[in-house]
Amino acid sequence: MPVQRQRSKPDLEFTLRQVFGKPSFRPIQREVIEAALDGNDVFLQAATSFGKSLCFQLPACIDYGITVVVSPLLALMNNQVAALRAANIQVATINSTVPKTVKDAIMADLKTGHPQTRLLYVTPEFCAQDHFRRVLRVVHAQKELARIAIDEAHCISEWGHDFRPSFKDLNFFKQEFPDVPMICCTATATQRVRDDIIATLELDKRNLKHFTMTTSRPNLHYEVRYKSDDEDHYDDFLAWIKAAHARRRSPERAAELAARNERSTNVPGIIYTLYRRDCEILAERLTNDGIGAKPYHAGLSNEQKDDHLSGWVANREGYDVIVATTAFGMGIDKDNVRFVVHWQIAKSFEGYYQEAGRAGRDGKASLCIVYYSREDRDRGANMLARAQEQKMRQEMSRGRNTDYDNMNTHPDSNGRANSLLYLTKYCEATGVCRHRMVAEYFGDKTVVPCNYACDHCKDQKGLEIRKNNGLASEEWCLTQRQSYSYDEYD
Numbered sequence: 486m487p488v489q490r491q492r493s494k495p496d497l498e499f500t501l502r503q504v505f506g507k508p509s510f511r512p513i514q515r516e517v518i519e520a521a522l523d524g525n526d527v528f529l530q531a532a533t534s535f536g537k538s539l540c541f542q543l544p545a546c547i548d549y550g551i552t553v554v555v556s557p558l559l560a561l562m563n564n565q566v567a568a569l570r571a572a573n574i575q576v577a578t579i580n581s582t583v584p585k586t587v588k589d590a591i592m593a594d595l596k597t598g599h600p601q602t603r604l605l606y607v608t609p610e611f612c613a614q615d616h617f618r619r620v621l622r623v624v625h626a627q628k629e630l631a632r633i634a635i636d637e638a639h640c641i642s643e644w645g646h647d648f649r650p651s652f653k654d655l656n657f658f659k660q661e662f663p664d665v666p667m668i669c670c671t672a673t674a675t676q677r678v679r680d681d682i683i684a685t686l687e688l689d690k691r692n693l694k695h696f697t698m699t700t701s702r703p704n705l706h707y708e709v710r711y712k713s714d715d716e717d718h719y720d721d722f723l724a725w726i727k728a729a730h731a732r733r734r735s736p737e738r739a740a741e742l743a744a745r746n747e748r749s750t751n752v753p754g755i756i757y758t759l760y761r762r763d764c765e766i767l768a769e770r771l772t773n774d775g776i777g778a779k780p781y782h783a784g785l786s787n788e789q790k791d792d793h794l795s796g797w798v799a800n801r802e803g804y805d806v807i808v809a810t811t812a813f814g815m816g817i818d819k820d821n822v823r824f825v826v827h828w829q830i831a832k833s834f835e836g837y838y839q840e841a842g843r844a845g846r847d848g849k850a851s852l853c854i855v856y857y858s859r860e861d862r863d864r865g866a867n868m869l870a871r872a873q874e875q876k877m878r879q880e881m882s883r884g885r886n887t888d889y890d891n892m893n894t895h896p897d898s899n900g901r902a903n904s905l906l907y908l909t910k911y912c913e914a915t916g917v918c919r920h921r922m923v924a925e926y927f928g929d930k931t932v933v934p935c936n937y938a939c940d941h942c943k944d945q946k947g948l949e950i951r952k953n954n955g956l957a958s959e960e961w962c963l964t965q966r967q968s969y970s971y972d973e974y975d
């Protein structure tokens with residue numbers, strides 16, 4: 486039987502203001518929240534920075550019982566938990582960073598069947614554990630399991646770009662608690678991935694409300710800059726950022742910035758690179774050239790990472806640019822990121838869209854540049870093929886009975902390869918608006934108002950010339966591939 490609730494419509498506005506301190510809903514947030522509160526399953530796909538989390542957080546504050554939020558990344562969890570705590574909402578998280586005593590206290594709260602906790606953030610792996618499932622049964626028996634929220638729901642699908650095997654087991658929720666509504670949120674799912682998520686979670690289509698919002702981020706200016714192995718694109722980037730600083734030093738801008746107590750050099754941004762060593766080298770080169778920059782990758786100590794991240798978030802001098810390997814920024818809600826640069830082609834189209842989407846969360850104009858070379862394209866394809874081969878070998882050695890004949894029919898492999906292919910197409914394209922290409926990839930039918938916010942719409946001729954001059958020829962790349970010269974690179 487569905488969980489009982491008592492609420493009236495004005496509650497929503499009131500809760501939004503009182504609890505979350507927001508003056509009004511963004512378009513369709515209210516409709517999504519109402520659909521959730523009416524007991525429907527909800528699938529929400531909306532652009533990066535749309536405000537998807539509020540669509541399960543606010544119902545959690547109104548509904549009776551506890552909402553379990555499944556999230557793939559510690560950074561995402563910790564960021565949301567900190568924000569909810571600051572708003573005095575009873576929130577908890579169980580993950581590897583939480584001390585045992587705290588975990589025990591949360592579990593004891595759940596075991597009562599009437600938890601005080603309104604939102605509990607957990608990993609998909611934790612959901613698979615028997616002792617957690619047992620306490621959920623207790624809570625459910627007391628009709629206090631209000632909702633299950635799956636954040637970054639694309640991780641469920643092997644056709645997606647960030648597949649996590651443990652997400653597949655989340656069908657446990659519908660199997661055990663068919664009456665408990667679910668909400669799935671993602672910014673990056675194609676039609677195939679959406680269908681796969683719904684099928685995997687065993688959502689009842691008759692009771693499912695689908696909200697697929699535009700992928701459009703009109704304040705982002707998309708641009709591809711062409712390069713080849715012969716040329717170091719560092720100078721190009723340095724010239725761009727120095728020019729940005731110089732504009733901020735003009736008398737008019739300087740006065741504005743001074744009034745807001747801002748530095749002219751505070752142009753916060755992220756540079757994504759595929760390789761750890763680039764993070765270090767690039768951050769050092771920028772620092773030597775007077776641009777505050779710090780590296781961020783898994784090889785740094787926790788103290789270094791914390792220092793670099795907190796300095797960047799706080800707009801501290803010397804920490805304006807973060808040079809990071811992929812996935813940095815997920816869960817970091819810094820609103821004034823003015824640029825995101827991909828030093829090489831990203832790993833997938835979805836990854837690119839999500840990483841670029843870290844820019845301009847305050848709605849102000851921001852720049853997203855990809856430095857694209859055909860050599861990097863081939864290296865990326867090489868890396869992907871090797872990773873897939875290794876994965877297949879591991880699966881086979883574990884005796885996993887795959888139904889796939891070979892690598893090319895493995896959905897994960899296929900999904901990623903297609904995604905990288907589309908990203909290549911995006912980078913090579915000179916005849917179509919980039920916002921339109923983003924929309925097309927995600928099957929978004931809305932006509933995207935670009936308004937000169939991409940290099941194609943701004944200056945198509947110039948774009949073609951830059952491409953012709955900047956890229957290595959396909960013949961040259963073929964000879965490189967045939968001599969296996971990309972295999973050494975890692």
Ligand SMILES: Nc1ncnc2c1ncn2[C@@H]1O[C@H](COP(=O)(O)OP(=O)(O)OP(=O)(O)O)[C@@H](O)[C@H]1O
Nearest residue numbers: 507509510511532533534535536537538539672818
């Ligand atoms: N109605 C609103 N009014 C003002 N700010 C809002 C509103 N809803 C959400 N926000 C803010 O928007 C920001 C982005 O929200 P959120 O982190 O939920 O985005 P998201 O859709 O999950 O994006 P991403 O997929 O990029 O992580 C947050 O700072 C949040 O507080």
